[in-house]
Amino acid sequence: MEINDFSIVDLFCGVGGLAHGLVKEGFIVDAGIDFDKTCEYAFEKNNNAKFYHRDITTLTSNELQSVYKGDKRKILVGCAPCQPFSIYNRKGVKDNEDSSKNEKWKLLYSFAKLVDETEPEIVSMENVPLLLKFNGGKVFTDFKSKLEGKGYKVSWYIVNAQDYGVPQRRKRLVLFGSKYGKIDLIDKTVCNNQYVTVKEAIGHLPPVEDGVPHPNDQLHRARKLTPLNKKRIQATKPGGNWNDWDESLILECHKKESGKGFKSVYGRMKWDEVAPTMTTYCIGLSNGRFGHPEQDRAITLREAALIQSFPQNYDFIDPNSQMSNAAIARQIGNAVPVGLGIAIAQSIKNHIEQIENN
Template sequence: GKQVELVQPEIVSMENVPQLRKDPVFEKFISLLKCNNYFVDWKIVYAPEYGVPQKRKRLLLLASKLGEIRLLEPTRTRENYPTVREAISELRPLKAGETDKEDFLHRARKLSALNIKRIKSSFPGGTWKDWDEKLLPDCYKRKSGESYKSVYGRLEWDEPSSTITTQFVGYGNGRFGHPEQNRALSLREGAILQTFPKDYRFVEKLEETSFVKLAVQIGNAVPVKLGEAIGESIKTHLENNKFLS
């Protein structure tokens, strides 16, 4: 807010978690924008409506000094949401701990012998409740485990994926199991589900960073197609207000 007051840019954009809308700081920020003569528009968007194959909801805000500004209308409906199958089914099969010889980012984390047994007992869209009792972590044997139904899950081929977080390379961290192969998502698969180009190189060699740091970078990113929708919305707004010719 202070930076907006100081710089007074023509356009302001913000992307955040949906829960922010319930925080008093969000109301304060909107009031600050309006007091500084900005037209403000914000909404909770569902990423598949903008071509992102994951069930990600985000709060997007656009503000402008030039006039009313709006996020472009969604490009997809429930009938044609992008799916995990469309995104990653053509990638070369991997085993847990393996790296594709032709793409060092198509690399999956190793799994313990116990987690190999668990993922073999899992099916797309299922939960750990499908497992034999002896495979369950102790905390899931109690009622307190009820709220963790999506962890240790497999993705479904013909649905968008679950939200890609910084933890997507870990099978036990969410519904990040591959639909068929006995492993968690690879770095490349997570990046593709974030709609980075399929050949995008974050680094020249994996040795320049670490597996975990790359997963954090990918998981923290605004999905590329969502960023594109924000950029196109701003560009259209500027053209409509004769700011761009």
């Protein structure tokens, strides 16, 4: 049994961060499925795979079976959108609610249902660690139990992407299920805290002004700042935030006692550290610590993609259509970092080799 004996489908594939990690490790990803059609160009262009624009909650097992190649063995991977498990989206949610009937959690239950009905030999699911705690862990337990009921050996890990060469603090839950036994996550690839820094990730890029794209790379563009926000970033030191500002620059909300704790906005990164977690608002100066360490602007789309460990030649922009900065930032922020995708791929590869040797 070899990796080329498997056909892989990526659910909630987005622009292909997880798929690209698998491809870089020699796997063949035959298809990606996602509700966001704007991801089609980048997914297909960079991964030599077919994109299917579908709602996972209405996808049938027969439809999923049809996108696998021939009679190859099957691997199903995916990262169900994690926003439902965000702290900000849990208000008003009762701990004893029936999660399977809540629209917010429907995607993960749909993922489990497709596994139950198609029974791929190997499964991997990536999500946020908060999934373990929500509703007493019921959503996670339901997913895990569904797989175990079908004979999968399930293993799961809490990882930080920075331990696998991603220049970013990003804690994630990685789950594996296999019909052949336990899949062990590979050991950390970064030793002695020698993390990839912001400077190593983006320091080689040419400088750009806010609102002015680089002529040789349309993705290397940052949002235009207002004159007031320009003064704010100029007053912010590397690693600092709005606490560095003169009183005249501080927002009224931050002057109130209730706003003084919001220190993770209007922040600058530091060259010699890893970046903060990239979000769907990763190019907004006011949305986090997304200020460039040196230049007076927020990071560009290309810088965000590099911090997500996408290769610099990863092509996000369809020349035949227009896409807003916000849409591309959403794609990048939602993606599984390629470096973490590689770690997942290597773990699955090692498992397949162990099966072959046994």
